[in-house]
Amino acid sequence: MSKENINIEAIKLTKDSFSKDFFNNTINHFKDKDRYINFLDETDIENKMDFKGVQVIRDKNSGAVYRVSAHGNFAKDSDKIIKPNFNSAWSPHERWTPYFMNLEEKYIAFGWHNSNSAQIYNEVIRGIDVEKLSPKDKVYEHFLKIHKKKKNSKHPNNRDDKNKKKSLRGSINVKNLPSLIKSHPNIYKKIIYFDDLIIDRFLINEEDPFLTPVFFKEVLINYFKTTTDKYYWYESA
Amino acid sequence: MNILNEALDVFGDSVIKMHEFIFDQTDHNDFWAFIKKQNKKGVYIFLDMSAEEPKNIIYIGKAGKLEFSERTLSDRSGNYFYKPSEKYPKNHINAGKIIMLNTPINKDGDVEFKKFNAKIDSNDLILKKKDFKMVTIQIINHETISPELLESYLLNTLLKEHKHYPKFNHKI
Known part of the structure; x- marks a missing residue:
């Protein structure tokens, strides 16, 4: 992968995020590369538990977007060497904030204060x-x-x-x-059952040539904020 | 600066505006006057010009989340230095005295940072005055991009394109 290609990809992604069709196109793009998971249809328990990339939680009916989150960032060790593996790759059942996902009872509770x-x-x-x-x-x-x-x-x-x-x-x-x-x-401020949700997962691992999860998350958030009035962030305290 | 200019071309002049400060025929008063003028949201960058690009970029930070914060570049970036009237705390041997009279210039004539979130050796917090450079990227049109997007875009570009991790940033 040449430097130019990487730069073009990051710039293209940023530019494209201002278009109305960006999100659907992005899902298709990730699907083509086998890097998209519809979490609620996922049967592989490993994929449910450990996740690297960006997750979008949205309402199936209203189109509201409740949460966009990045799972995995590059950090440094005590010798200031960049760790080869992400920090904070995420298991949903281990967290209560910023939201709690109950896989057994099939709901997400948002807005822990x-x-x-x-x-x-x-x-x-x-x-x-x-x-x-x-x-x-x-x-x-x-x-x-x-x-x-x-x-x-x-x-x-x-x-x-x-x-x-x-x-x-x-x-x-x-x-x-x-x-x-x-x-x-x-x-919690709000509890929403899986039946009313779509949970998109875009897989981005450490070796991705173009993207960090944090950057891709911000591109999606920016897209939702600028193209819809239904972006809600149930912020934790 | 080529790397930053190239990366930021995508946004255009109507969205962002870049400003820079160097200690060339200027003093600490000019520095604080510069900081005070950065009254919009955006991204601030510290550079050590003794190093080649991209290693000269030592920190990228953001100021002002789009909806939830009114904090500006001035508020955020100024926090990395001792304030002009900042005094030693009560339990310090020099309690009550001003920490750095000509902050951010210390008694040796170098630029001294106060702190970063990442753990940093105290020696690394000091730069030669001639090597210090600060760049701010003010967001003119808040309807288009957020400080978070701008910050993560630059860090992503540095890491993925240039294999560079600014030494004072602690996660990307």
């Missing part, structure tokens, strides 16, 4: 009021367990209140979410 949602999570699941860090014995016990389990984690006596609150809000067990959503659906 950390200060509210994590508060409810901690109160209901852990029985802890994060703001007041109470009951104190329960908070202490929680951090003591972490300290015993994880090497290098701080002893509860050495954590300040800010650190405790941050840790409580940031260490959520995603396995608890399905039952919590049932009792407290408002911990």
Whole structure:
């Protein structure tokens, strides 16, 4: 692949993204190269779990686009060498933010708001009021367990209140979410079932000669923002 | 600059406008005056002109998400340097004193960055004054492109076309 070709591809993609047909043409283009997956039709469990590229979640009926996300970026190691493999290639069942995908019950919950949602999570699941860090014995016990389990984690006596609150809000067990959503659906802004969704996956791996996932994501977002008034981003806190 | 100019040709003058600053017959006051004028959203680039292209591009950053932020290039790019009146914190041995009187020029006459998100050796934060260059790309027409697209486009072009990863960026 010559340098000129690469440059032309990136420029062409950017230019084309201003045309109305860009998204459908892009799907066809990726399909031709066997690099497009309609996630909800996908039966290969490996493809469902580990994913490198760009994902678009959109409404089957209204045409609204809920989320465009990149999965995989190039980072450096401690010696400032570029790692050959992507960071953050993504497994949907391991995340609760910015949205939670429940493969078993076939829905996506959008719009986790950390200060509210994590508060409810901690109160209901852990029985802890994060703001007041109470009951104190329960908070202490929680951090003591972490300290015993994880090497290098701080002893509860050495954590300040800010650190405790941050840790409580940031260490959520995603396995608890399905039952919590049932009792407290408002911990997410919106829940949409797979029947009403199309989930496009554009596969982009480390060896792609033209594209990084982040760039392709931004091209798609720019396209949706400039060609439709139905781009919604249920932003996480 | 050829690489940047070539890459940015696709957008045209009606969409973006490029500005640059070098310390040629200028001083720290001119630098801050330049920063203050960057009152739109867009992308800022730091260059070390002692290196050849593309290695001279050491950092690309964005300012102002299209809908959710009012932050401008001035707000964002200025944060990489000590502010003119910035003082040492209370618990510091020099508490209350101004950190760098002629910021971004340090006491040795070099340009000194304050910080980046990536972990960087403190020696790397200092550039010879004559080697420092800053470029901003202001987005004139916000209906067309976002700062995120512009930033990721340039990083994509540098990495995929030129095999260059700016040393102060921490993910692409």
